[in-house]
Amino acid sequence: MQLGKGFCIKFYIFSSIGCLLLSKICAGLNKTDCSVVEMVKKVETCPSNKSKWLLESERKQCSTSNDECEKVYHCMTNAYKNETFDFCATNVILHGHYCGEFNEGGGIVQENYNNSCQNFNHPCPFLHNSSEEYKYPNCSETDKGTAKTPNTDIESRVTPYLAFVLILVIALPVGGACQFYKKRKEENKGLKTYEEVQQSDLDNKI
Known part of the structure; x- marks a missing residue:
């Protein structure tokens, strides 16, 4: 199934927003935690x-x-x-x-x-x-x-790695989808549509 260009763009926008939010969360981990003794x-x-x-x-x-x-x-x-x-x-x-x-x-x-x-x-x-x-x-x-x-305090060690994994989970499908769409678009450039083929045959007969 060929992916539409609009779908790819929307997917890229939403995933970028998700990555930005996750980066903010990761940055917050470096701030002073007043709960620590x-x-x-x-x-x-x-x-x-x-x-x-x-x-x-x-x-x-x-x-x-x-x-x-x-x-x-x-x-x-x-x-x-x-x-x-x-x-x-x-x-x-x-x-x-x-x-x-x-x-x-x-x-x-x-x-x-x-x-x-x-x-x-x-x-x-x-x-x-x-x-x-x-x-x-x-x-x-x-x-x-x-x-x-x-x-052990599992959460404090897992959180940064979890954020990194989530970024990869979001980014990899987006990159793959866009590469797939780009490849299909390039392949279709050299192919004629059904209407173009019919018109070409008609011109040859004339």
Whole structure:
């Protein structure tokens, strides 16, 4: 089936727009991600009250660690509750009566859905700040006997490659379709139409 020139042009325009959008997404990956934590350090325990928390916050000096993102002192366990870390990060609103966790693979703060703080002696509300975990000291209790399993941040590594693959998926069919149309057009230049053949035969008979 011969592809029309109009179809090829429209296909090229839409795919170009798609490639442009994907390039913008890829460019955004190079911008500062305020969700990423900084100055991570493994510690034995977290501050158990506000005064100790403020003291450690002053020592950590998170406010000077990044000019683009407002990062504050944090201290919490990892996902497996067998290690404790303090670090600088932007405040995260934790949802659902869950303690916060430091995701080592992704380098982010998030809810630990295996660690509910609803029934603690100092229970947490449905929404609470990740930078105020000292209010719920049971959240930072560790279980040193818990084996640590591998944890990787797949999304952060896959996204750039996925964008590149999508660009290829869009660009290759467009290039192939246009080359096919160009080739067929060149081949048809030397061929006479049915009406031209009939007219030629009629002229020869005359």
